[in-house]
Amino acid sequence: MTGPAALVVRARRVVLPDGERAATVHTADGRITAVTGFDDAPTAAVTLGDDEVLLPGLVDSHVHVNEPGRTEWEGFASATRAAAAGGVTTVVDMPLNSVPPTTTVEALHVKRQCAEGQVSVDVAFWGGAVPGNVDQLRPLHEAGVVGFKCFLLDSGVPEFPPLDDDGLCAALTELAGLDALLIVHAEDADVIAAAPGPAGASYPAFLASRPPEAEETAIGRLLAAARDTGGRAHVVHLADAGALPLLRRARAEGVRVTVETCPHYLTFAAEEVPDADTSFKCCPPIREAGHREALWAALADGDVDLVVSDHSPCTPELKRLDVGDFGLAWGGIASLQVALPAVWTGARARGLELAQVATWMSTAPSRLAGLPQKGAIAVGRDADLVAFAPDGRWRVERLLHRNPVTPYAGRELTGVVRRTWLRGIEVDGSPRGRLLSRGST
Structure with a gap:
């Protein structure tokens, strides 16, 4: 299990970590031992092409693997092969859409047993916070989950119900005592209930069913609870740029909150989504171009901390492409393998640097998940490395996800992952990945 x-x-x-330059990265036993000048290299060194950049392996802290229980949607073997092909060397599995959900230590053990011997990259796990399991949060924390996920509205699966305001405060209070993190799907059920219901092929009608106010109201509730309890909170998959002032003010006041967005919110815009193309359905929804551009600006300014995929696939049947009904289709974007080139394509077009992308997609997610051995090319870190050709162009066709449905299908992206190393071994699809616990070194 160690490197060469x-x-x-x-x-x-x-x-x-201190910028981009020519260098030689030395490793032994799966760890980085030195970073020296370009010419300080043995004859046997791997030399990247002049069109390639060496990046730290990406950490995707928002992946729905769905195994066990819904393995026909995805699974540890297929998800981690796709991750490696996209330059992702660590994924953190979400606690829901699997059956059982990761809301007890016993369920965590079941999930780890399923993953053992299947994974091509390293895998860590989120726990879940649901009504009635406050007494499970400390045991799950002690068992090594990296933090806890909750919903503030219906999650879409009955075995993972949402927290009300009392439940949210109870979870944050318990986790504050552990200095543990609560990550939150923040949309407000009452706002959505008052909006027109989603039905039919119209994307504008679906967008109207989940208005920006749903995110802003729920984020306001979360910030109030975090302020009152002193807990650490993280907003997942922000789509609504209108919530950014709330988050800025809260952070200025000392509320411990971070926020992520996703490649699909940075790539697509509602104005461009074809009616009846339910591969674009996700919750919160892909919003108008103004939101997209404001999210890019917030990343550049540091108001959004990280970018992760929210890879949430399902079977083609559940996407209801046959009828193109946004009300009936499962909401989720399959994007694990394309996240890096999708983000780089957008960043490059806006004059942003590859080093910034590495911060958003490797360093910041590793910090969020408490995985100090990941996230940077630095002495002592795992030798997780990616050879990336930033000028390469390719069209999204065959992907390694279990199911092929994705809004990226047929799209031309810039940036090609050519090689991926996990702890010093080039990833070839063999199950060499490890199962990680919070704080693993």
Whole structure:
């Protein structure tokens, strides 16, 4: 399970914590042992092409693997092969859509047993916070989950119900005592109930069914609870740029809150979504171009902390492409394999740097999930490395996800993952990944 004795990789462009430069990365036993000058390399060193950049392996802290229980949607083997093909060397599995959900230590053990021997990259796990399981949060924390996920409205699956305001405060209070993190799907059920119901092929009608106010109201509730309890909170998959001022003010006041967005909110815009193309359905929804551009600006300014996929696939039948009904279709975007090139395509078009993308997609998610051995090309970290050709162009066709439905199908992206190393071994689809616990070193 360790790397080769002396893998050495050098490149004219290496993204390091202090910037990008030519360098040689030395590794032994799966860890980075030194970062030296480009010419300080043995004869056997792997030398990247002049069109390639060496990146730290990505950490995707928002992945729905769905195994066990809904393995026909995805699964540990297929998800982790797709991750490696996309330069992701660590995924953190969400606690819902599997059966049982990860809301007890026993369920965590079941999930770990399912993953054992299947994973091509490293995998860590979120626990779940649901009504009635406050007494399970400490045991799950002690068992190594990286934090806890909750919903503030119907999750879409009956075995993972949402928290009301009392439940939210109870969970945050318990987790504050552990200095543990609560990550939150923040949409407000009452706002959505008052909006027109989603039905039919019209994307504007679906968008109207989940208005921006649903995110802003729920985020306001979360910020109040975090302020009152002192708990650590994280807003997942922000789509509504109108919530950014709320988050800025709360952080200025000392509320411990972070926020992520996703490649689909940075790539697509509601004005471009075809009617009846339910591959675009997700919750919260892809909003108008103004939201997209404001999210890019917030990333550049540091008001959004990270970008992760929210890979949430399902079977083609559940996407209801046959009838194109946004009200009937499962909401979720399959994107694990394309997240890096999708984000880089958008970043490059806006004059942003590859080093910034590495921060959003590797360093920041590893910090969020409490995985200090990941997230950077630095001495002592795991030798998780990616050879990335930032000028390469390709069209999204065959993907390694279990199910092929994705709004990226047929789209041309810039940036090609050419090689991925996990702890010093090039990933070839073999199940060499490890199951990680919070704080693993």
